[in-house]
Structures are given as C-alpha cells and as structure tokens.
Amino acid sequence: MHVGTALGAVGVVGGLLFTGIATYYSAAVSKDQLRQSREMVEQEKQAALEERQQQAARVSVWVDGGIPGTLHLMNRSPDPVTQVVIRIWHQDAAALPGEKAGTGVPGHVAFEMGVLPPCTVYAIPASIWGQQSYDDLQPGEEAWFDSDVKGVYFRDRNGERWFRSESGLRYIGRQSPHANVSNRVVLALSAKYAKVALDCNDDG
Incomplete structure (x- = not known):
C-alpha cells in the first residue's frame, strides 16, 4: 500500500470518527434543549395555574x-x-x-x-x-x-x-x-x- 493511500484511509476513518462524535454531541445537546424546553413549558403552566387559582386557593x-x-x-x-x-x-x-x-x-x-x-x-x-x-x-x-x-x-x-x-x-x-x-x-x-x-x- 502506498503511503498516500494509507494516509488517505486514516484521514477517512478520522473524518468518520469526528463526524460520529459531532453527531452524538449534537443529538445530546438537542435532547437536553428539548428537556429544558419542556421544563420551561411545565413551569409556565404551573405559574399560570397558581395565578389563576390565587383567590380560589x-x-x-x-x-x-x-x-x-x-x-x-x-x-x-x-x-x-x-x-x-x-x-x-x-x-x-x-x-x-x-x-x-x-x-x-x-x-x-x-x-x-x-x-x-x-x-x-x-x-x-x-x-x-x-x-x-x-x-x-x-x-x-x-x-x-x-x-x-x-x-x-x-x-x-x-x-x-x-x-x-x-x-x-x-x-x-x-x-x-x-x-x-x-x-x-x-x-x-x-x-x-x-x-x-x-x-x-x-x-x-
């Protein structure tokens, strides 16, 4: 195998590895953002409910x-x-x-x-x-x-x-x-x- 071909293969593997890691972290960040978004929605709903039932409570x-x-x-x-x-x-x-x-x-x-x-x-x-x-x-x-x-x-x-x-x-x-x-x-x-x-x- 030529040196150039070997280096190219390493580069491809490295690129794929980098892409896989980046995709993993991107998915993790998206999942965390979704969780935070849901928590914020629930907090807003709870705050609205507490305000709505302020007197009734x-x-x-x-x-x-x-x-x-x-x-x-x-x-x-x-x-x-x-x-x-x-x-x-x-x-x-x-x-x-x-x-x-x-x-x-x-x-x-x-x-x-x-x-x-x-x-x-x-x-x-x-x-x-x-x-x-x-x-x-x-x-x-x-x-x-x-x-x-x-x-x-x-x-x-x-x-x-x-x-x-x-x-x-x-x-x-x-x-x-x-x-x-x-x-x-x-x-x-x-x-x-x-x-x-x-x-x-x-x-x-």
Missing part, C-alpha cells in the same frame, strides 16, 4: 367535632366569592335541614348561600345544615345527624367556577353546581356565625 370548607359536627366555610382572600353553593348528602333529600328524616330518597341538597364575604369564616352548626334521623332510635337516645358535606361551589372575582372539598380544589368551568341535586335550600346565615379570618391576603 384561599377558600376552604371542612367539618370538625365528629358527628354531627360544625361546618366551617372560610374565605381568606380580600375579595368576596359569589354564587356559593354548599353540596350536602342527606339520607332524606326531601326533608328540610334540622327536620326528622322521613322515608324519602337519599340525595344531594344544594345550600345556596350567595356571597361569602372577604376575610370571613363561618362556623355553621349541624342544626342548620344537617338532618336528624330517628331510624332505629331507642328510648332515651338522642337523634343523630345523617348528612355528609361534599364540598362548596363558588365563583371567584374573575368569574371562574371552582369546587372545593376537604380533598382539594378543582376547576369546574361551566359545570353546574346543581347537577344531580335532589333539593335546593336558601341558606341565610346570621352574622353571629361569622368571624374574621386570620391571614387574609392573596399570598396563597
């Missing part, structure tokens, strides 16, 4: 004190939320709150509250939202409440609809708070059930 609902318990509804934002509807399951959806449950069909009841003021927490006794059941009640026993708070629907200051339960916050869009509801009750609460909510701001 300050609305909470929970029940404490066992059975029957006290229902707490809180708005820790400096603006009111509107079209507030508390969804509660009753053993007898046709009976009014506080009344003895009859033989009606179980179902969900929508308690229409209207407006939840800013920086406010309501402590609502079960005698207002719950339902007494006398099924299998023995002499001397007290009536018990057969109700289950599912959560609260509301509209934020931007007109967005949300549903908050003890398990979390969910955006519901155009979903109606009265879907699959068996009964509707207007809930007019006295100011004696309201207190000032602490840590009231828009900081999350």
Whole structure:
C-alpha cells in the first residue's frame, strides 16, 4: 500500500470518527434543549395555574367535632366569592335541614348561600345544615345527624367556577353546581356565625 493511500484511509476513518462524535454531541445537546424546553413549558403552566387559582386557593370548607359536627366555610382572600353553593348528602333529600328524616330518597341538597364575604369564616352548626334521623332510635337516645358535606361551589372575582372539598380544589368551568341535586335550600346565615379570618391576603 502506498503511503498516500494509507494516509488517505486514516484521514477517512478520522473524518468518520469526528463526524460520529459531532453527531452524538449534537443529538445530546438537542435532547437536553428539548428537556429544558419542556421544563420551561411545565413551569409556565404551573405559574399560570397558581395565578389563576390565587383567590380560589384561599377558600376552604371542612367539618370538625365528629358527628354531627360544625361546618366551617372560610374565605381568606380580600375579595368576596359569589354564587356559593354548599353540596350536602342527606339520607332524606326531601326533608328540610334540622327536620326528622322521613322515608324519602337519599340525595344531594344544594345550600345556596350567595356571597361569602372577604376575610370571613363561618362556623355553621349541624342544626342548620344537617338532618336528624330517628331510624332505629331507642328510648332515651338522642337523634343523630345523617348528612355528609361534599364540598362548596363558588365563583371567584374573575368569574371562574371552582369546587372545593376537604380533598382539594378543582376547576369546574361551566359545570353546574346543581347537577344531580335532589333539593335546593336558601341558606341565610346570621352574622353571629361569622368571624374574621386570620391571614387574609392573596399570598396563597
């Protein structure tokens, strides 16, 4: 083999090796750029979601004190939320709150509250939202409440609809708070059930 031919072969091999290495690094860089781009998109989506639910995240609902318990509804934002509807399951959806449950069909009841003021927490006794059941009640026993708070629907200051339960916050869009509801009750609460909510701001 001539020296020139040998050098040429080495040059070809070297060129191919260089091309292979360059291609590898180029692919690695492209893959890393794609990963970074996806991370940026996810971060932007998360930031947009946090901004969108800024006020909604300050609305909470929970029940404490066992059975029957006290229902707490809180708005820790400096603006009111509107079209507030508390969804509660009753053993007898046709009976009014506080009344003895009859033989009606179980179902969900929508308690229409209207407006939840800013920086406010309501402590609502079960005698207002719950339902007494006398099924299998023995002499001397007290009536018990057969109700289950599912959560609260509301509209934020931007007109967005949300549903908050003890398990979390969910955006519901155009979903109606009265879907699959068996009964509707207007809930007019006295100011004696309201207190000032602490840590009231828009900081999350």
